[in-house]
Amino acid sequence: MANRSVPEPTGKAEWVLTQSTFRQFLKWIDGGADSGGQRYLEIRRRLVLYFDRKNCVSPDELADETLNRVARRLEEEGTISSDTPAHYCYIVARFVFLESLRGQHRQESLHDRIPAAQDFTEEEQQAQRRSNCLQQCMQKLEVPERVLIISYYQGERRTKIEKRRALAAELGVTMNALSIRACRIRDKLEACVRKCLGSAE
Numbered sequence: 001m002a003n004r005s006v007p008e009p010t011g012k013a014e015w016v017l018t019q020s021t022f023r024q025f026l027k028w029i030d031g032g033a034d035s036g037g038q039r040y041l042e043i044r045r046r047l048v049l050y051f052d053r054k055n056c057v058s059p060d061e062l063a064d065e066t067l068n069r070v071a072r073r074l075e076e077e078g079t080i081s082s083d084t085p086a087h088y089c090y091i092v093a094r095f096v097f098l099e100s101l102r103g104q105h106r107q108e109s110l111h112d113r114i115p116a117a118q119d120f121t122e123e124e125q126q127a128q129r130r131s132n133c134l135q136q137c138m139q140k141l142e143v144p145e146r147v148l149i150i151s152y153y154q155g156e157r158r159t160k161i162e163k164r165r166a167l168a169a170e171l172g173v174t175m176n177a178l179s180i181r182a183c184r185i186r187d188k189l190e191a192c193v194r195k196c197l198g199s200a201e
Contacts, residue, residue, distance in 0.1 A: 016162045017071055019170040022151055025071040029085045037146045041138055043067075043086055045131055047093055052127075054097055062100060064154055066093045133196035137189050145185050152182040 029039050044063050051059035069092050074080055080088055138146055151167050154160065168178040 016159075016166045017068060017151070017154060018166050019147075019151060021071055021075045022147065025067075025074055026147075028074055028080065031085065036139075036143050037150065038135075038139060040067075040150070041135055043089055045135065046086075047089060048131070050090070050093055051097065056097065056100060062093075062096055066096045068154065069096070129197060130193065133193045134189070136196060137192035140192065141185065141188070149182060149185045149189070152178070 026037060026040055027034075029043060044067060047063035047066055048059045051062045056062055066089060070080075070089055082088070083091065138149075141149070148167070148171075152164060154163055164175065164178060168175050171178065173181075
């Protein structure tokens with residue numbers, strides 16, 4: 001339990017998740033065995049489901065916030081050895097969830113969703129199918145494409161813009177060129193997901 005600390009919120013503008021930090025994060029999650037980003041995607045998927053089960057309004061954003069905090073701690077400390085990667089991510093996720101309860105009107109949101117419990121179950125199943133298809137399609141991408149598209153869509157608002165600037169600088173391209181690359185990869189993923197969902201029906 002000693003040395004187990006949870007990083008502070010990553011809303012500080014001065015901290016940006018760089019490509020090198022993200023690679024370090026992937027390596028730590030993989031535990032020395034290169035999974036090509038698949039282990040990262042699996043942990044993120046499980047975090048999204050965790051926040052979804054907690055009836056959070058934005059489970060995807062909270063999952064990304066959790067992973068950003070872990071990545072920041074890893075960058076600051078160099079390593080995290082107090083827990084396994086998955087376990088440590090869940091520890092941070094619990095704190096992120098508690099903070100989200102304090103920051104928004106969660107009780108009202110929960111009451112609004114209780115009457116539609118049956119509909120929510122169907123939506124949850126559909127979301128699970130989309131998630132499974134996305135995972136399959138992500139695995140078909142080349143590793144550089146996979147890392148780029150994950151990095152490109154991390155964060156939100158100002159933080160996302162700063163991350164994209166840092167990513168473009170690291171790749172040695174303009175923001176416009178980076179946007180075009182990401183758009184092509186996204187189009188490829190969307191076409192793959194549509195095909196996957198169509199074959200599952």
